[in-house]
Each structure stands twice: as C-alpha cells, then as structure tokens.
Amino acid sequence: MGKSLSEILWEENRDIAASCLNHPFVQGIASGKLTREKFNWYVGQDYFYLHAFAKAFCLAAAKAPDTLGMVSFHKLAEGALNEMKLHKGFESSLGADVESVVASKPTRMYTDFLLSTAWGCDVGLIAAATTPCNRLYAWIGQNLKEYAQNEENPFIDWIRTYSSDSFESLARETERLIDLYATNVSEARKAYRYAMICEYDFFDAAWKYEASKGGGERQL
Template identity: 50%
Template sequence: MKLAKTLWEENRDLAQAALEHRFVRGLGDGTLPEENFRRYMAQDTFFLEAFARAYALALARSPEREGLYAFFELLAGVLEELKLHKGYAQSQGIELEEVIPDGATLAYTDFLLATAGLRDVGEICAAMTPCMRLYAFLGQSLAGSGPGEDNPYAEWVRTYSDPGFEALASRLEELLDRYGRDTPAIRSAYRRAMRLEVDFFESASRGMDGGRR
C-alpha cells in the first residue's frame, strides 16, 4: 500500500469523527445555523490563504520540475476555491478583509506555515494532504446521502464532491507518495493535521447544541 493510502487508512478514526461532527451533519441535512456557516466561511478564507502560501513554499522548495508543475496546479486550485468563498461572502455581506482568526484557525495555519517554511517537501505534503483528502471524503459522503436543492449548503457539497476536487486531492497524494517517506515525522504531521481539521469544525460549531458534540 502506498504511503498516502496507508496514512489515510490509519487516520480513518478522525475522518469519521469529522463526518459525524454536528457541524458537518448540519451541512449535509441543511440544519446548520446560518450564523455558524458564516463564521466558518470567514475562518476558512483565512485558512485557505495560508494554505495557498504553503503550496507556494512547497513549489519554491520542490527538487524537480514535476513538483513545480504539480504544486502550481494545486495552488491554482486553492485560488479558485478562494474565489468561490469571496462570491459567497459578497452575497451574504461577510467582510473577509476584517476576519480575526480564532484559536483553532491560528493553530492550524501556524502549523502549516511552520512546516512549509522549515521542513522538507515530503513533510509539507503530509501536513497538507489531510485537508484535501478529508474534504473530498466529506463532500462525496454527503453527496451520497442526496442533499436536496432546498439545502442551503448544497453548493458546498457539490464543490467538494466534484470530480475536479477529487483530482486535486489525488494529485497531492501522488506528491506525498513521491516525496514522502514512512517516518515518525511524516506520520505525526499527517495525524496532527487531521486533528486540527476536527478542531476547526468544533470551533465553527460554537453555540450549536449547547456547545457539545
């Protein structure tokens, strides 16, 4: 089994925790309070900007031409995702330029940028892959349950269940397999990113069900 697949399977518990989280369930069935989604979109925009910078650092440190092309492609994908966030924000009156990152967002972005700035390309891939693979997993899982068009978050589900997003996730996994090695540092980076993903959803769900999962 390739490294990316091995790491994903070994962290299935956290992927399942994300899928079963009340925030994600609310996206799937349309019951998520709008206030929580607005907060999430603002924080996710801040996060994605850091994610784009991490891709740029990985591109700059890529040891070969293949990596340059691949990281450029992935960076372009994040920039398109940011455009979608901007369009939603404009329609909902969310001021993205004034976003103050919360603790969960800062913990994640600080981890990503420190890894991208100080570690090798393989470890950078290990820190970034969980976000892409998890969102593809969540989107496809929620799409499988058939959210109706009356679901206000149907566009979110479509975005992350789209074959184009799956292709980007697979591309990053290919880079992890290409540049990564099965080391404690790689495993730790992957696991930490997965935990931070669950923490991100938990933070975005403040005020739902009394603040408990």
C-alpha cells in the first residue's frame, strides 16, 4: 500500500520542520531561557494569525461537498479558537498583550495567503494550506515533550498544549482532509510548501524581534 498524499507532503517538507525545531526561538521555549519579550511578541502575532486560521476553516466548512467535511472543518475551527484561549492565558501568566498587536510583515504574508486560499480555492487546497501549522506544532510539541516536566519553565503550558494527544488529533484531522479532498497534487504541494516556509519565517521573526528604547516596537 502506497503512502498517502498527506504523508508524502510531510516527508517532502521535513527539512523545514527540522529547521523550525532547531531554531533558537523554539529551543529557547524548550529550555525556558527565551526572553519573555520575544515570547510575548510571538504570542500576539500568533493570536492575530489564529483569527485567519479559524476563518479559513469556517470558509472550508461552507464549501465542503459533504457533511463529513462540514463537521471536520468546524471541529478544526473550534481547535483554533481554543488555541486563542491558550494565548489569552499568557496575558495573566506572562504579561502578553494579544489584543493590540500590530501584525508584522511575515504574519501578514501568512494570513493573507491563508485567507486568499480559503476564499479562492477548493477544500482540498485549503486543507493543504492549513495542515502544516497543525502538523508542525504537533511534531515540535512531541519532540519537546520531555521539557514539559520542568515546572520552572515559564512556557510549560505551550509545550504541554502542542505535545498533547488532543492536538495530535487536530493534525491528523487536517491530514485526513487532504487525503479526502485534494485532487490537484501539484497545487497542494505548492500550498503546503509555502505554508511551511511561512512557519519558519514566523519563528524567525519572533527571534529577531526587538522592542525599541522608546517603548514601541521595531516591526519586521
């Protein structure tokens, strides 16, 4: 039995996944040594991103050709909304401000891509564009799971969320939708690869973030 399209796409993009896992931003989360300033900026950017992520799933649900697709995409939208609750929780625990964020260029590039795909493409391509986020975070979380035992790590909730079985189920759900609905393999490959590149740029922008001395922030 041959590999599914979702398995092939993930294997083709393991190079970017490895770069994300080994990125100093992600490793800083694992060790707990990442500055809160960088983490909080990232949380705000990710909160902005999750609005678009949830909307993409809602648009896919409206386009779904059958009940199975409608139910699955609604479930994924709910998962994105639950992630937003996690980020809101960082306001009280780490002092993040997720509501007044100004989206950076990498964030805008990613969200514009997601929404344009969701509005203009079929559900197979929407699944291909959204799967990298869930699969990458589940994979990173599972690779960092050992660090979730360190109660002193300020980012422990982040690690526990993305290493959880419930988040793995979201990743598998998006992959299942690729295999069910993606018929244009060439375009699915392009969408998946671009989303993975955006994921790396997202971490890289957060790592390079610096607040200005005047109290504002240097936008990337």
